[in-house]
Amino acid sequence: MSGPNATPRAHAGHIIETRGLSKHYPGTAALVDVDYKVRRGKVNVLIGENGAGKSTLMKLLAGAQSATSGEIRIDGQPVQITDVRSAEAHGVGIIFQELNLFPDLSVAQNIFAGNELTRAGVIRSRDENEQAKRLLARLQIPINPRTRLGDLYVGQQQLVEIAKALSKHIKVLIMDEPTSALSRNEVEILFKIIRQLKQDGVTVIYISHRLEEIMAIGDCIAVLRNGRLVAEDDIANIDIPWIIEAMVGSSKKRFAFEQHPIGDEVLKVADLSLKRPNGIYAIDHVSFSVRAGEVVAIYGLMGAGRTELLESLLGAQPLALGAIELAGRAIDALPIPARIDAGIALVPEDRQKQGMVQLMSILENMTLSSLGKFANRLAFGALRRDAQVVAATDIVRRLAIKAASVDAPITSLSGGNMQKVVIGKALLTSPKVLLMDEPTRGIDVGAKEDVYSTISLLARAGIAVIYATSELDEAMAVSNRVFVMASGRLTAVIERSQFDSERIVRASTPATAVV
């Protein structure tokens, strides 16, 4: 943590500069020709919608991935950042959104994990504890280095992660949504630390969605949209509407939304709550109702409680409290299988981990939730192959799944088609209410359109669809209403006729204590 190094030919104000930086994945360009400048000793805010390329840019700077083309300059010198270690050698450290810590090790052991202080190959625990103590004291983090990490709150763990990054003598610290899991007090502590870092000459790149927070802590701001850098300015010169305008852009995408008749109330949720292990509400007393054939988008930022809400409706969060009625029947005490039988189904957020069995074929995955339907009682409960093929083929046709055969392994499909198989699995349970958690995450534009038209199709058939999304365009694309969530609370319910991006974004911004 040396002060701003006076490297002779250093670019006056910029510690990092990228020139024409691009990153292409098969089929998509995540980052296009980005010239990003990071100002020395400042808090550089980076903002953009999900998929705008923020994380990709940060991964390139931190060495977690390498660029397709373009160059990165640090202190005016072009550098080759090949992996995380080489990024650290150039003084760039990153704190990812998910914590990368060991719960069963002590705080000091975590800070020095991978860089243990040794003499003759033996770890010097006393030195580690001493140094950790000094580091924590300097950052004014009131934590004993000998504490077991798992005994700390998430917010405190986040601070340990920061201390760990700083133990490596970095000049630039990248923080990817550091406050998404923090309480108000913890955010205040974090901000104090960031100011302390600034005084010590450390440059911070700060990624966040929380607009008030950005206004409070940031010095300058850059906005990414669709992989391009679209705006840059000093925080002093801008206001929140400017940010929203830059993020969303003026070109509104158009989706074919057709008004169709809406039926009676089918899902009623009253006073639903769920607490996280650190005592903060993941879902904070939420009540709403949804009607048959209605499409509701739940818009919210990372950590707003969308996933927890959908999982609670399915029954995958046993600690959730509150009343849930499906078509007039209380289902809140039922386990997942009974709720699926009652007519609720979930397309989970992470299709690889929660949505599919990789070793199985398309057909086997699709029928997994509705196997009972295909069992032939006259043949000792044997599964009827012909009926399964008919059902799976029908779904393949209706959802336009591109597959060589229903017996092909599901892993042979593209992301979008895999997602359609997972949706098909939910449809085969004949749901009354279909929950979809970020149904278009990680799939290409064409497949996204397919998912939207599927949602419309289902709604016309009388199914209530609730989908969670963190993309504004998507929230407004095919929904009758948008529910906005922030910090576990339902902060706005907006009818289609009243859709207004600024209002939605404002409602999604958690009210943090602005220090």
Add this chain to the structure above:
Amino acid sequence: METSNSSTPLHPVRAKPRQHGAYVAARVAVNLLRLRIFIALFAIVVVFSLTADNFMSAGNLLIMAKHVTIVAILSIGMTLVILTGGIDLSVGSIFGISGMAAGYLLLEGVRIGHYVVFFDTFGVAAIACVLGALIGAVNGYLITALNVAPFIATLGMLYVVRGAALLVNNGGTYADLSGNPALGNTGFEFIGNGTVLGLSTPVWIMLVLGAITIFIARKTPLGRRIYAIGGNEQAARFSGIRTHRVKLFVYTFSGFCAALVGLVITAQLQTAHPLTGETYELNAIAAVVLGGTALMGGRGTVFGSVVGACVISILGDGMVMCGISDFWQMVIKGLVIIFAVVVDQLQQRLQSRMVSLTA
């Protein structure tokens, strides 16, 4: 996964000649590797028929069939457990206690008040099987409701049940189980040494049990769910599969299979010994692994395990007949198991290479 063979080829072979050649070579290799357990069985039989006298004699085949059935029946139950991603270390002990229970019921009967009740042979066999299933259900309960890791739960039961088997007759055996005509409990020997339509009873038990289990695994919702849990338990849960029930079933079934083996052995020897079946859990696991089932779960077949049981058992008998020392037998058996897994990994790698060749 047991997929249908009628599926259309996934990736049409591209026109590029070099890629084509590499693809065909990879496919031939993968298919050979898939059949490896049959090739191994064939090789073992050929080698031993050439080197060991009397290997193919009727008498020896009969003895070998007995040994095969024991490992095979255990491995049938074990396969379903391993397919869910679990393990059952308690089968050897269950197999021991089931024999002891049979001996106790045949010789001592059950004391109820002033009366001593004796069951007929069928009743004795049924009670022993239910006992095995119940112990399996305890395993399942520990693993699902109490969230104990399968390895630990069944390791604990391995000791508990073995100890209980020793306690039944204070460490002693029950000898001469031919039964008493006056009590109507004769004929126990039939389970081990009887013959129906030219095949011995244990072989019939293996065939019927195997057929039922293959049917369950390949054709029923239960089987599909077993594979799904081993393949991705979280996805299975989100799909509405009652994962606890399915797991409870597989451990109960494995306990039942182990109890059957206990009956077979006890009937063959006409003696119940509390230490029978020690380390047989490892033979069963080895048979399952040799048969191509992944210890991680989700992939494998019951039929493969039965063939694996043949390999491991015939290999053992053959080596004895060739006069190979006990010590070398252990070394060779261990090497075969490791080799089988290495080959399995090779097959997985080749398969993914095949996909990349066509992608």
